Amino acid sequence: MATPTNSGDPPAAAAPRAVIHLDMDAFYASVEQRDDPALRGRPVVVGGDARRGVVLAASYEVRPFGVRSAMPMARALRLAPDAVVVRPRFDAYAEASGRVFEILASVTPLCEPLSLDEAFLDVTASRSLFGAPADIAARLRRRIADEVGLPASAGIAAVKLVAKVASDLAKPNGQLEVPDGAGAGAAFLAPLPVSRLWGIGPKSAEQLRAMGITTIGDLARLDPASLERRLGPGGRNLWERACAIDPRPVVPDREAKSIGAEETFEEDLAGLEALRPRVHAQALRVAHRLRRAGLRARTVQLKLKRADFTIVTRRATLDQATDDGQRLYREAAALLAREPAHPIRLTGVSAQNLIPAAPPQLGLFAPAPTHADTLNRALDAIAARFGAGAITTGDIAHENSDD
Amino acid sequence: MEFKIRKEEFLRGLYLAHGIADRKSTLPILANVLLRTEGKDKLLCGATDLNVTTLVTLSAKIEKEGGLTVGARQLYEIVKGLPDDEVHFRRTEQNWAEIRAGKVEFKVVGLSDRDYPKLPAIAEAQTFKVETATLRDMIAKTIFSVSLDETRQHLAGVLFESDGTTARMVSTDGHRLSKVSRPLPGGPKLAASVLIPRKGIVELRRAIETREAPVAIGIHDGNFVLKADDVGISVKLIDGQFPPYDQVIPKENERAFTVSRLGFLDALRRVSLMSSDKTSGVRIGLEKGKLRIESDNPDLGAAREEIDIAYKGAAVQIGFNARYFIDLLGEIETPEVRVELAGELDPAVVRPGDGSDYVCVVMPMRL
Numbered sequence: 001m002a003t004p005t006n007s008g009d010p011p012a013a014a015a016p017r018a019v020i021h022l023d024m025d026a027f028y029a030s031v032e033q034r035d036d037p038a039l040r041g042r043p044v045v046v047g048g049d050a051r052r053g054v055v056l057a058a059s060y061e062v063r064p065f066g067v068r069s070a071m072p073m074a075r076a077l078r079l080a081p082d083a084v085v086v087r088p089r090f091d092a093y094a095e096a097s098g099r100v101f102e103i104l105a106s107v108t109p110l111c112e113p114l115s116l117d118e119a120f121l122d123v124t125a126s127r128s129l130f131g132a133p134a135d136i137a138a139r140l141r142r143r144i145a146d147e148v149g150l151p152a153s154a155g156i157a158a159v160k161l162v163a164k165v166a167s168d169l170a171k172p173n174g175q176l177e178v179p180d181g182a183g184a185g186a187a188f189l190a191p192l193p194v195s196r197l198w199g200i201g202p203k204s205a206e207q208l209r210a211m212g213i214t215t216i217g218d219l220a221r222l223d224p225a226s227l228e229r230r231l232g233p234g235g236r237n238l239w240e241r242a243c244a245i246d247p248r249p250v251v252p253d254r255e256a257k258s259i260g261a262e263e264t265f266e267e268d269l270a271g272l273e274a275l276r277p278r279v280h281a282q283a284l285r286v287a288h289r290l291r292r293a294g295l296r297a298r299t300v301q302l303k304l305k306r307a308d309f310t311i312v313t314r315r316a317t318l319d320q321a322t323d324d325g326q327r328l329y330r331e332a333a334a335l336l337a338r339e340p341a342h343p344i345r346l347t348g349v350s351a352q353n354l355i356p357a358a359p360p361q362l363g364l365f366a367p368a369p370t371h372a373d374t375l376n377r378a379l380d381a382i383a384a385r386f387g388a389g390a391i392t393t394g395d396i397a398h399e400n401s402d403d
Numbered sequence: 404m405e406f407k408i409r410k411e412e413f414l415r416g417l418y419l420a421h422g423i424a425d426r427k428s429t430l431p432i433l434a435n436v437l438l439r440t441e442g443k444d445k446l447l448c449g450a451t452d453l454n455v456t457t458l459v460t461l462s463a464k465i466e467k468e469g470g471l472t473v474g475a476r477q478l479y480e481i482v483k484g485l486p487d488d489e490v491h492f493r494r495t496e497q498n499w500a501e502i503r504a505g506k507v508e509f510k511v512v513g514l515s516d517r518d519y520p521k522l523p524a525i526a527e528a529q530t531f532k533v534e535t536a537t538l539r540d541m542i543a544k545t546i547f548s549v550s551l552d553e554t555r556q557h558l559a560g561v562l563f564e565s566d567g568t569t570a571r572m573v574s575t576d577g578h579r580l581s582k583v584s585r586p587l588p589g590g591p592k593l594a595a596s597v598l599i600p601r602k603g604i605v606e607l608r609r610a611i612e613t614r615e616a617p618v619a620i621g622i623h624d625g626n627f628v629l630k631a632d633d634v635g636i637s638v639k640l641i642d643g644q645f646p647p648y649d650q651v652i653p654k655e656n657e658r659a660f661t662v663s664r665l666g667f668l669d670a671l672r673r674v675s676l677m678s679s680d681k682t683s684g685v686r687i688g689l690e691k692g693k694l695r696i697e698s699d700n701p702d703l704g705a706a707r708e709e710i711d712i713a714y715k716g717a718a719v720q721i722g723f724n725a726r727y728f729i730d731l732l733g734e735i736e737t738p739e740v741r742v743e744l745a746g747e748l749d750p751a752v753v754r755p756g757d758g759s760d761y762v763c764v765v766m767p768m769r770l
Contacts, residue, residue: 359681360769362748363577363578364580364651364764364766
């Protein structure tokens with residue numbers, strides 16, 4: 001699943017913040033178990049065709065067998081032959097997601113959605129109204145359980161990065177608070193394996209292990225300059241994350257300076273054929289979020305992380321701001337085509353230079369809506385009713401095809 | 404070059420020239436005013452930004468013929484501050500200007516007048532004498548709604564039409580539009596409408612701001628030309644397609660009412676104190692017998708004012724930029740104005756109460 005990114009101005013002062021990372025547990029599988037009592041307590045895999053599909057979600061009952069999401073279906077069924085395979089029902093997931101986000105919004109407007117089932121909340125200013133952050137998280141999880149009938153986990157910390165790791169550890173159906181205070185975040189991370197850090201997949205973990213680094217603490221103890229020499233410009237960033245340094249604010253889409261989606265692949269991908277559908281899907285997601293936030297972008301950025309961890313970003317500026325996914329994709333694909341054919345571990349598309357789509361002042365000589373506008377309105381309506389994956393373009397559908 | 408000139412006379416020319424001289428141009432000499440003697444008793448004082456040109460013929464006592472250019476703003480400020488009535492101007496070596504008045508003496512760096520671009524031949528233009536007050540009134544009624552967006556050339560000016568008996572000016576910034584028609588007997592008979600850029604309109608207005616006697620206007624070689632005695636202004640017309648303005652002026656709106664112009668204007672000024680600085684958004688609402696203007700802003704507070712009117716139609720509430728109404732109401736002289744509203748996304752129309760041929764259209768804003 002793609003990991004979206006949001007960025008905004010760094011906070012003016014490093015006042016202690018309270019960030020909650022709320023993450024639904026095995027979201028699609030939990031919705032299926034909620035709606036079909038026969039599935040409760042049984043190993044459930046949500047996904048498509050056994051030959052070519054991938055696992056979209058795995059219930060906690062099937063995880064001890066080693067089944068994980070994004071794994072090829074065939075492999076999952078070899079690991080857990082007794083698993084019940086359920087076809088995805090995107091409309092049900094979209095509906096549940098909408099209700100969850102309504103509950104989150106009741107606590108703070110500073111809610112940054114990461115996907116259908118995951119969000120950051122900055123509750124720093126909500127404390128006076130709603131109490132301690134851990135109490136807020138507990139209340140949110142109880143309301144989600146009572147009103148939507150689904151389990152959720154939460155991590156509470158002073159920065160996003162730590163909150164996200166904490167919610168991972170709290171799963172399933174739990175919550176974990178990392179106390180604020182100097183060094184608390186770093187101390188919490190130190191004993192954990194480096195693979196817990198955001199952006200470190202199995203390959204990076206392997207590479208670090210070769211350097212004698214297994215825990216996040218090992219990483220934090222290194223000299224950032226030497227890490228930079230060994231891992232490239234990303235090295236310092238990695239070290240900062242290991243030290244729980246994460247100044248990124250929680251930015252709702254509406255106020256975001258940029259809206260992006262990125263994805264780290266299971267295996268490095270090379271060549272336009274393989275990369276284009278990924279970039280296309282990211283562009284469509286970004287455009288959908290732009291439209292939901294009522295924004296348009298003047299700049300498109302393509303981000304590539306090569307197998308050697310080097311990150312390249314390439315931007316293109318449009319003559320007219322857009323919220324059309326195909327337009328974003330055309331620009332991103334053109335940027336991609338100009339890059340040398342290295343093996344790539346991550347691609348990301350982000351929309352920047354954002355302006356309101358509909359200025360409040362109406363015009364006398366308003367241009368008629370374009371074909372793209374009309375089409376996008378129809379696509380959004382379908383996605384709202386049947387879920388984000390219900391309708392997409394041919395190349396992406398082929399990539400995820402399950403028949 | 405050397406001349407003597409009365410301070411007030413010199414200032415009259417420099418005032419018009421320094422408004423046009425272009426300090427931001429890539430051609431440094433365009434920031435200068437061009438001074439050139441003519442005969443024994445005339446001084447030509449000119450400036451251009453290559454689009455707008457002014458040429459004023461001043462009375463002076465020429466002692467030695469020649470020409471020079473000097474920083475327009477600088478010279479204007481210098482002469483304005485001089486104590487004495489008579490100014491003595493002399494060109495010295497290396498294009499320096501020496502300016503003396505009484506016991507004050509300035510030496511200013513200039514540039515040779517030979518390097519100044521050739522100015523349009525204003526004197527040659529065929530022009531037509533018209534009422535200055537009418538022209539001034541038409542400019543005032545349209546200049547405020549000209550687009551300030553330089554990238555939208557076709558909206559960055561006032562449309563001018565004239566058939567020899569009637570003239571019309573129209574302007575729009577895309578959000579609002581003003582259109583005025585007035586009898587202008589003796590005016591030029593133009594085959595097509597022309598588009599006069601905003602900066603040119605500003606200079607034309609400046610040149611006739613206090614004038615009583617008629618002025619002569621005409622179109623010559625792609626320029627709008629105005630002559631008022633010894634003042635000549637030439638404005639290069641915009642080569643662009645003005646939007647089809649008649650289509651966006653609603654023929655008739657069902658929700659019409661008449662209201663005191665000053666009452667409406669004051670209410671808008673008061674209520675907009677509580678609207679955001681950026682958008683000046685207010686809600687204008689109609690119900691039986693009442694016009695209501697409201698504003699609320701989560702950061703500031705709220706305001707509301709009601710005016711009694713004779714209105715019997717359906718209730719409606721529409722958001723508008725108060726600034727747009729304040730601008731146009733300031734240009735109407737009649738004690739009452741007639742306002743027409745329609746739906747939430749439809750334009751408002753305002754006309755003077757006396758039925759004269761002036762109409763302003765304002766698009767709503769979403770609040």
